[in-house]
Amino acid sequence: MDAGQVAQVRRFNRLVTRRVGALEVNHLRRGRPLGEARLLFETGTEGAELRALRDRLRLDPGYLSRLLRSLEAQGLVTVESGNADRRRRCVRLTKEGRAELAAYDRLSDELAASMLKPLGAAQRERLLAAMAEIECLIRTAEIELCVVSPKSAAARRCLCAYFRELAARFEGGFDAGEGDPKLEREMTPPNGCFVLARIDGRAVGCGGLRRIGERTGEIKRMWTAPEARGRGVARRVLHELEALAREAGLNTLRLDTNRVLVEARAMYRREGYREIARYNRNPYAHHWFEKKLEPTA
Amino acid sequence: MDAGQVAQVRRFNRLVTRRVGALEVNHLRRGRPLGEARLLFETGTEGAELRALRDRLRLDPGYLSRLLRSLEAQGLVTVESGNADRRRRCVRLTKEGRAELAAYDRLSDELAASMLKPLGAAQRERLLAAMAEIECLIRTAEIELCVVSPKSAAARRCLCAYFRELAARFEGGFDAGEGDPKLEREMTPPNGCFVLARIDGRAVGCGGLRRIGERTGEIKRMWTAPEARGRGVARRVLHELEALAREAGLNTLRLDTNRVLVEARAMYRREGYREIARYNRNPYAHHWFEKKLEPTA
DNA sequence: TCCATTCTCTGACTTTAGTCAGAGATATCG
DNA sequence: CGATATCTCTGACTAAAGTCAGAGAATGGA
Structure with a gap:
């Protein structure tokens, strides 16, 4: 990453x-x-748990307690204990609070x-497009990766969504049953691992790695939630798996994929996977890929 | 401007x-x-006058005085009286201050x-491009327009720069002498006006309007500083002049331009000016334009 | 049931941020 | 020269932001 790029980002920041931030601060306090x-804003019409507010803000x-006492005194919110x-405790806006x-x-x-006002129509379009782009890319940059057990609740949810999607997209359908217990065992240390991608705490993608040879691993269960596509989630998961594979001493990664998953195939190619001959008997696979890992990341 | 656009801007803000602002605040205070x-940062290696710092921040x-005492006590700056x-008084960073x-x-x-780090190369490019775009457009949106006398110091500076540029670009050169006193008089109320565009207080463009007929005006002296081009300065000045012309009861605007000023010609066309036959004897003009103003803006 | 934990509240702080009214030094204008 | 204005400083404030320790209620697990 060169100095010019960093300088551009700094100028932008x-x-x-300066402009947006300062305006917000001065205008939005009433x-x-x-x-x-901020607290009023973050509470929202829905109300919120104190715990959530504390984390978010x-x-x-x-301090939070005191702020709430003040808002209560102004008649803007009520605080009551949760029922579970x-x-x-939960904050809710009163009628006056909602008006505020x-x-x-x-x-x-x-x-x-x-x-927007000072800009012409064409410039507005450009501004909005650029904002959308930045929004998308900043969120991409905020993808958090973590290694979890494929049996954890979040992982199961991802895998189920993945299976449902395969069933819907594969030409002959797809029957995963309850998943594949053997594969799941293999995707946990020491034989492999399973990586989950999260945005804002929500799981939005996953991918697994298992050892299939002395120094060969296989990538399985790569999936990205529909709402998070186009942000490089899969790419980040793949990089993470590759790094973990290298750490585990593997030098080759393989994977297979179905012909209807065109985006996936393109992604693997971009990431340096070369198509090879069939290496397994997976009845749902039409393409097989391999990548040699360089020892240093 | 529709609600979707506003919503996009809000999401972006x-x-x-949240992300950039909060990070800056927490990371950059040491x-x-x-x-x-902020004060240390704004002082910079060059040093600065207190007055300038007060205005900028x-x-x-x-308050400023107290902050400076504190920085002095930490041995980061020295404050001394200016010589003029x-x-x-002027602040300068000490050696320690520069290290900080x-x-x-x-x-x-x-x-x-x-x-940038979590992004791939292509995504980085996209992010940087979008940032540059937003930077440019936000600065455009911050252009301030004001009606001034063509004799004011700032206006004179713009006009001089304009004349110098014409002299450099026109094929046969350009001789404005001291400008055109008659024209300057005509560009002041009630016969016309002169508009200055500023960014951050610096004059970056201008344009004048004078009445040349019962309900006809003429645009003159349209200029944008080289460093501010491509941001719609001229467009904003032109819109302002058109609005002022409408207020003054004019329904037609004319202008002439030299053949080497290609960008200007393109801009006039975009803004609805149609090329017409020669209407004056300006020896430097090769193209003549006219626009009918609609009564409501 | 008891013990450790979690969550919120209160009181007693400190630090920052920001305001205001003079005082004193310096410059400018008539 | 004197009157006036400009600029910075000091002292005396207030308000907001943020921290910390401890108390009390509710929960979960042994």
């Missing part, structure tokens, strides 16, 4: 925190301390509109 | 202040109050790099 305004429990766990929130909403709209 | 960090004189006007600033610089670089 600077501009955007004569209220920023902390309270990174607030000290004491009575330690966890609506006012913030209007302000926020005005602020956004004021960024 | 939110994302960006155990120092944010105020001091919007600080109360008392001894009321105006360099550390901030490195942090800032790391922060930027961390946004």
Whole structure:
């Protein structure tokens, strides 16, 4: 990554925190301390658990409590204990609180509109397109990867969604039953591993690795949630699996894929996988790939 | 401007202040109050006048003074009176201050790099392109227009730059002498007006309007500073002049231009000016344009 | 049932941020 | 020269943001 690129990002960060950030801070408080305004905003019409608010806004429990007392005193929110766990309390907006929130909403709209107003129609389109692009890419950059057991709840959800998708897309359908217990065992250490991709805590993709030879591994169960496609989730998962494979001393990775999964095939090619002859008996596979891993990442 | 566009801008603002803003604030303070960090940063290796710092950071004189005392106590800056006007004092970084600033610089670089790192090469390119686009458009949106006298200092500077540019670009050169006093008089109320475009307080473009008939006006002296081109400065100035013309009851605008000013010609066409036959004796003109103004903007 | 844990609240802080009214030094204008 | 304005500094504030320790209620597991 060269210095020019870094400089561009810095210029952008600077501009955007200056202009957008400063405007937000000054406009969106409505004569209220920023902390309270943010809290009101983050509570939303739905209400929220204190715990969630503390995590999202990174607030000290004491501080949060005090802010809530203040909002309560203003008649904007009520706090009551949750019904499942009575330690966890929930905030809800009162009618007045919802009115306040609506006012913030209007302000926020005005602020956004004021960024567009001075521009011509073509420039607006360009601005919006660029914003969408950045939004998408920043979220991509925020994909978190972690190694989990394929039996964990999140992993199971991903695998089920994956199987459902295969059943819908494969020409002859796909029957995974309850998955493949043997494969799942092989995707846990020491024989392999299973990687989950998360965005904002939500699982949006997965992929597994199992050893199939002395120094050969196989990639299985690569999947990306439909709402997260086009953000490089699969690519990141694949890189992670490759890194783990290298750590495990493997020098070759193989994988197979069905002919209807065109995007997947293109991705594997981009990532340096070469098509090879059939190496297994998977009845659903039409293409087989292999990549030699270089020892240093 | 439709609701979807506003929503996109809001999403973007939110994302960006959250991610970029929060990171900046937390990373770039190095155990120092944010105020001091910003001040150190804004002072820069060059040093700066207190006055300039106060304007840029919007600080109360008392507050600024106290922040400086604190930085002085830490041995990071020295404050001394300017030599021209001894009321105006200047801050300079000490050696330690420069080291601190360099550390901030490195942090800032790391922060930027961390946004790029998780992305692939193609995605990086896309991100950078989108950032450049937004930077450019936000700056465009920040162009301030104001009606000034063509005799004001800022206007004179623009006009001089304009004349110099014409002299350099016109095939046979251009001799404006001291400008055209008669034209300048006509570009002031009630016969016309002169509009200046500023970005961050710096004049970056201008344009004038004078009445040449009962309900006909003429656009003159349209110019954009080289460093601000491609941001729609001229378009905004032109729109402003058109609005002022409409207010003054004009229904037709004319203008002429030299054949070497290709960009200008393209811009006039885009803005609805049709090429017409010669309507004046300007020896430097090769193209003549006209636009009918609709009564409502 | 008891013990450790989790969650929220309160009180008692500290630090930052920001404001305001003078005072004193310096410059500018008539 | 004197009057006025500009610029910075100091002291005396207030408000907001953030921290910390401890108490009390609720929960979960041994």
